[in-house]
Amino acid sequence: MTDQHELVQRILDGDKQAFRILVEQNQRLVSHIVFRMLPDGPDREDLCQEVFLKVYQNLGRFRFDAKLSTWIATIAHNCCLDHLAKKRLPLYDDLGGGEDMPEPEAPESYSPERIVAEGETAALLRREIDRLPPVYKTIVTLFHLDELSYDEIGRIMKMPEGTIKSYLFRARRLLKDRLAVQFQGEKP
Amino acid sequence: MTDQHLRDEQVQAFLDGTAVDSPAIEAHLASCPRCRAAVEGYRRLYAGLATASEPAALSVDFADRVMARLPEPGGFRAQLRRPLAGEGIFAFAAFAALVAAAIFFIKPSLWHDLFQGLFKSSGSTNQQVAKTAAGVLESLKISPELFTAVILTIIAIGLIDWIVTRRRTHHTAVHLA
Ligand SMILES: [Zn+2]
Numbered sequence: 001m002t003d004q005h006e007l008v009q010r011i012l013d014g015d016k017q018a019f020r021i022l023v024e025q026n027q028r029l030v031s032h033i034v035f036r037m038l039p040d041g042p043d044r045e046d047l048c049q050e051v052f053l054k055v056y057q058n059l060g061r062f063r064f065d066a067k068l069s070t071w072i073a074t075i076a077h078n079c080c081l082d083h084l085a086k087k088r089l090p091l092y093d094d095l096g097g098g099e100d101m102p103e104p105e106a107p108e109s110y111s112p113e114r115i116v117a118e119g120e121t122a123a124l125l126r127r128e129i130d131r132l133p134p135v136y137k138t139i140v141t142l143f144h145l146d147e148l149s150y151d152e153i154g155r156i157m158k159m160p161e162g163t164i165k166s167y168l169f170r171a172r173r174l175l176k177d178r179l180a181v182q183f184q185g186e187k188p
Numbered sequence: 189m190t191d192q193h194l195r196d197e198q199v200q201a202f203l204d205g206t207a208v209d210s211p212a213i214e215a216h217l218a219s220c221p222r223c224r225a226a227v228e229g230y231r232r233l234y235a236g237l238a239t240a241s242e243p244a245a246l247s248v249d250f251a252d253r254v255m256a257r258l259p260e261p262g263g264f265r266a267q268l269r270r271p272l273a274g275e276g277i278f279a280f281a282a283f284a285a286l287v288a289a290a291i292f293f294i295k296p297s298l299w300h301d302l303f304q305g306l307f308k309s310s311g312s313t314n315q316q317v318a319k320t321a322a323g324v325l326e327s328l329k330i331s332p333e334l335f336t337a338v339i340l341t342i343i344a345i346g347l348i349d350w351i352v353t354r355r356r357t358h359h360t361a362v363h364l365a
Contacts, residue, residue, distance in 0.1 A: 016258065023251045035243035045246060052254045125233075125240040137241075144237040150206070169200050176233050183229045183236075 004068045011059055023052050026069055029146055030076045033156070036138040037080035039089065047083055051076045066155060073142075073156040084134075121182045128178050136171040143168055194223045203230050281345045288341040300333050302340075 010018035027048070034048050054075050062071055129137050135157070142148045142156070150168070154161045176183045194202075194216060201207040217224050247253070291298055325332055 016255065019258070020251055020255055023254050027246055027250055031246045032243060040244075045250070048246060048250070049254050049257060053257055056258060122236060122240045125236045129237075129241055140237060141241045141243065144234065145241045165206075169197055172200060172230070172233060172237075173196055175237075176229060179233075183233045 005064065008059060008062065008064075008068065011056075019056060022055070022068075022072075026072045027052075029069060029073055032141045032146060033073055033076040033138060034080055036141050037077070037134045038083060043083075047079055048076075051079050054079065067152075070152055070155055074158075077156050077158075121179070124179055124182065125175065128175050132171055132174070136167055139164055139168050140171050140175075193220065194226065196226075199223070199226050199230055203227065203234060281348070284341055284344045284348070288337045288344075291337070297333075300336075302336050 007018055007022060011022065030048050030051050034044055034051070038044050038047065051072070055072055058075070062068070066074075129140060132140070138157070139153055142153045143150075148156075150161045150164045153159075154164045157164065194213060198207060198209075198213060202210060202213050207213055217227060322332055325335055
């Protein structure tokens with residue numbers, strides 16, 4: 001019996017402290033999905049809470065046919081899709097050439113203090129990631145930050161592995177092109 | 189391979205560790221500065237993404253807020269979710285059923301008396317009910333003895349389950365306080 005099996009069993013037996021451990025272990029992953037899929041706003045953290053309430057209510061149905069974290073991430077992704085559908089927000093707007101894309105609103109990410117603190121390149125990159133459509137930036141974050149495989153991301157987002165791979169490649173290509181000065185590589 | 193530059197997808201797959209032709213790519217890179225520069229550019233992008241792809245953080249008391257919203261342990265949903273398998277409830281149930289079955293087969297009259305006693309204790313209305321109930325059971329080909337045994341067994345299991353649940357809920361409450 002793995003640690004995760006034991007943790008789930010403790011929660012099902014009514015141990016609330018065990019559930020707190022589950023929350024702490026997975027809250028970062030859940031926030032990555034929710035904060036990437038939904039536009040900036042106060043309801044994002046509420047939605048993260050709701051994800052865990054859903055996890056709590058449905059844990060008895062979890063059969064370990066995937067990793068626990070993957071299952072939780074799938075619930076987070078589903079909650080986001082429901083939320084976006086309710087608010088009629090777009091999921092895929094065209095990656096396009098980039099010129100016609102609206103500037104992102106979140107100004108705190110690009111404050112002069114922050115740019116100085118983490119360097120201009122990181123700040124620019126952060127801004128460009130925020131400008132990507134939700135699906136693309138979610139995939140980029142899950143791959144590069146949570147270090148999930150194409151296959152795991154595909155399970156969470158219910159897309160074929162090949163689609164995940166092609167979205168990821170397109171997103172990175174776009175980031176590299178938009179930040180050509182920073183990422184063109186050494187010229188011979 | 190050496191006469192053709194690497195395609196963008198090849199460079200990315202190579203860095204992801206998912207390229208199917210890694211040895212050929214490495215061979216090409218050894219002799220091609222232009223493709224080496226492309227790989228280097230992506231390598232820097234990947235390094236940047238490892239930190240810059242982090243979105244805003246959750247509030248520090250996020251877990252507390254989730255815990256505060258959990259349904260109460262005694263609530264209806266918790267009852268549905270709570271597995272019966274915990275704390276040997278099945279063993280209790282099996283034991284109770286075994287005892288009931290043993291009594292039923294060894295001494296059916298005991299259940300018969302109990303069944304009669306349930307209704308005959310007072311007044312003629314109860315006797316009327318007993319007669320009707322016995323009639324219904326007979327038409328269903330269920331003996332009153334078996335019926336009484338099943339009902340009492342279910343009550344016994346329910347009682348044990350209730351006691352176990354109360355104890356566990358009490359434990360959790362104490363633990364959280
Ligand atoms: Zn080349």
